Structures are given as C-alpha cells and as structure tokens.
Amino acid sequence: MIQLKQVAAANFHYKRYSLDYFLDSVTRIGIEHIELWASGPHFHLDYYSPQDVQNLKRKMKERGLKVICLTPEQSVYPISISHPDPEYRKKSVEFFCRHIEMASFLECSQMLVTTGLAYLDVDETETWKWCRESLGEICRTAEKEGVYLPVEAFTSYSTHVFNSAEHISRMINEVGSSNLKGLADTDVMAVTGKDSIHDFIRELGDNLTYVHFVDGSPGGHLVPGEGNLPLEEALQALNESGYKGYLGLELLDRRYVLDPEKAMRDSLAWFEKRLG
Template sequence: MKLGLFTSGYQREPVEHMFQDAARFGYDYIELWGGRPHAYPPDLNRYGTQELRSLSDRYGIPISIFTPELNAYPYNFMLGTETQRQSCVEYIKQCMDAASALGCQATLISAAHAGNLTSREAIWDRLVRTLQELVPHAERLGQKLILEPLTPYESNTVTSANDLYSVFQAVPSEALVGMCDVVAPFVQHESISAYFDKLGQKMYHMHIVDSSGSDDVHLVPGEGRLPLPELMYELKERDYHGSATIELVTNYLNEPRFYARRAIQNLRQMMQEGDSHAY
C-alpha cells in the first residue's frame, strides 16, 4: 500500500517543503491540495505547473492526486442557485485540467452540505446532474474522478458506502470511483470493511488518520481511538494495493513537518506489525 502526504497543512510553508518532507520521511506520493498559495487551479492554468513538476522530478515524489477545496467558500456544488452550481462545475473541470497538466492520476472531489431545508430528492437530483456533467470530462482526460464521502458533521449529501453505491448505479462510468476516509464511517458507527465489500473495484483510494470518534477532526495515527493496527491487518489480508493518504489538515498548521514525520512513522510501524501478524 502506497502512502501519500496531504499538503493542506503546508499552506504556510514554502512549496518545496512538501516535496522535501515527502522524500525524507518516506512518503510514496503527494496528494496536492488545490488552494492558495501553492496550487489554486486558476493560478496553475494561468501561470503553468512548471515549478510543481520540477520539484516532483527533483525529489522523486509524484503528484498522484489533486484535491481542490470544495467544502468551503466559495465553491460547493451542492449549495446555492443553479448559476452557482454551473459555475462550480466549470471550476471542477478547471481542476481536472490542472490535475492532468500536473500528471495526476485522479482528481478528488466531495459533495458538501446541501443546506438545512433541502429535501433528499432535491439533493439527489443535484448530485447526479453534477456528476453526469463532470464524468465525460474525466473520461476525455483519461483520469479518475474520486468521490469522497464526508462525515455527517460536514455534509448531508454523500456520507456512507451506501451513498457511494447508489451514485455508481445512477452514474455508471469507469472514470467515477470511490474511496473511504476512515473518519467518516468511524464517527457514525459504520463498518470500514463494508466499503470494500459494497464497492468492489470502485474502492479506489483511502484517507487514513485517527479520530476521537465524536467529531470530524483528523488526528495523527495512534493519537485517537480508531483501531488502526487492526485496520492494517485487515488491509493486508484483503491484499489492498491501492493508495492511502495520511490526511492531516489544518489541525497541524503550526508545525506540519513534525506531525508529517510522526504520522508516517506511526502508520509504518502499524503496517509492519500487520505484516508480521498476517497469515
């Protein structure tokens, strides 16, 4: 299983630090957060991706996944007028173009909160229409579009493996795939293993961190209540060879280098223990 460094926590650091740390701490790839100052898609599309690609080559760290910010201002394709939705669709297409220029295999999106008064029927219609507009663009680029379920603290749209399964039935495409951020099932007492059983080959990617079990905060592996050693055993026995990003976000902005090192050291140790206990 390949482990990735998420770059949101590095937004106050020079861009080179992300690649330096990924290389020296033993990460396999970068999952690039699409925000300023480093990788806002309109900036990349306007001024090019040369610096990021040069750093990727220099440090031998590929940028495998591009993850634009879609849960906060100003972009959320599940909220607002139809004009705002269409604007967000065009923005995500720009994100996929930037990802392609960076050499990424995939763009990762999430469906954020659709508003407190929105009916389930209206939520579903808006979600499906949006994905139907985005998937052909991913197909043309030869890219995967990863849909990430969020926690119920963050969204009322896609929060479970069942939600993903329903999406794949409604929008059939090899380009559209799913993932599991382990915090989402853990905080709502859903089975993490069920993602693999229900989604099959559509289970493309993971975010692995720790959790208190009572909020959406992403903690360094080993510093919460999630049974991560047992999860490592399970992934080994399931022969999971996909990618897993250690998604530390804004909780560690002050010292991202310290926590990026601790996070992969802790998780690598759990993986080694999983190897020794696997049958």
C-alpha cells in the same frame, strides 16, 4: 500486501510553510507519493499562470515526487454540485473540470470530489438529482482526460447527500461512469458512526480507490496512533481485501501546523512498524 510506498503525504497541515518547503520535507522523509491540496496559499489555480504550473511540475519531477490525488479545496470555497441554483452548480462543475485538466497535466490519475453543502430545507430527492447530473457532467471531462474521481462521504455537519458507503455505491451505479470511484476516510466514518472500513470494502469493492488513513478521537484527523480508532484492524481489513490504492495522510488538526514535518515523520514511523 500493502506496502510502505502506498502511504501518501499531503500538504494540508503544511499551510504555514511554503509549497517548496512541503516538497523538500517529504523528500527528506523519503515519501514519493503526495496528495496535492489545491488551495491557497499553496496552489490556488486562479493565481497560477501556465508557467507557474510548469515550474511546479518540474520541481516535483526533480525530487522524484508523484501526485497520486489532486484535491481542490471544496469545503470552504463556494463550491457545491448539489446547490438548487443551476448557475451555481454550473460554476461548480466548471471548477472541477478545470482541476481535472490540471490533474491530467500533472500526470495524476485521481481527483477528489465531494457534493458540497446542500440545504436542509430543500427536498432531498431533488438534491440527489442535481448532484447526480453534476457528477455526470464532471465524469465526461474525467473520461476524456483519463482521470478517476473518488467521491467522499462526509458527516451530516458538512452535508447530508453522502454520509455512507451505500450513498457512494448508489451514486456510482446511477451515474454509470467507470471513472467515478469511492474514497473511505477512517476518521469521518468513525464520526458518522454509520460504517466501518469493512462496510466500505463490501459496498465499493474495486471502486474503492483511495483511503484517507488517519486517526481520531473520533474527529481531528490525527497522526496514526494519536487517537483511539481501530487503525490496525482497518489496515488488516484492507490487506485482506487486496486493496491496491494509496493511504493518504490527511492531517487536519491545528496542532501540526507549526511543525508539520514531525507529524509526517510520526505517521511514517507508525506505518514502518506495520508494513513491509
């Protein structure tokens, strides 16, 4: 059975507060596991010295916090492993490899990967090939560092490379690395309308290693209970499948940025009523 300790906080909606505030906040709430969004203003690697990273690691250890997924900002930054320009892809691969090494240093076993934007006026077969080649390169670093890579499907507004569980499953098979895994996002799947959590469980099986468990209207990435998604059904399905991964609270709606701790407390209260 899924336990409350499998719920992971994330710092996305804490961006108007310092990273120290986020660490103190989740400690106050009693959450021990975090997904660390690696972006400005909190943790943009280009602005962090080795000593800064060492200090961050120390702060998390002092609070008893463990990073269970490192998520580099890759949606609005110039990152795309499916871009036609080989130099662009090369830089994107290097970006992910640097973050894999950082995940390893932080004793974090997972780093989230997405395809990046892909042009609609470029042949989809070529786009898929570039993405597969890039993931193969990234996986070599992941294998060396012992880090797993859950890849996420997005809506077609973000990319048309991965929009379904079947896309993820097919790419895992084609890349052929045991470090390439899959991520399910309850709100994204509702927006795309292509899959349910049952489809992700069936398609990915043990390769489903992380779930962004959030509500939506659909859309919004809301606190569980504030939207209209069938989250109790999703939780039951994950329970019945024997899911052992974490449930990440990727709260993105701007309504939460002024009082992020309340949103986190409200989320935890929803789970406390339903988990042991």
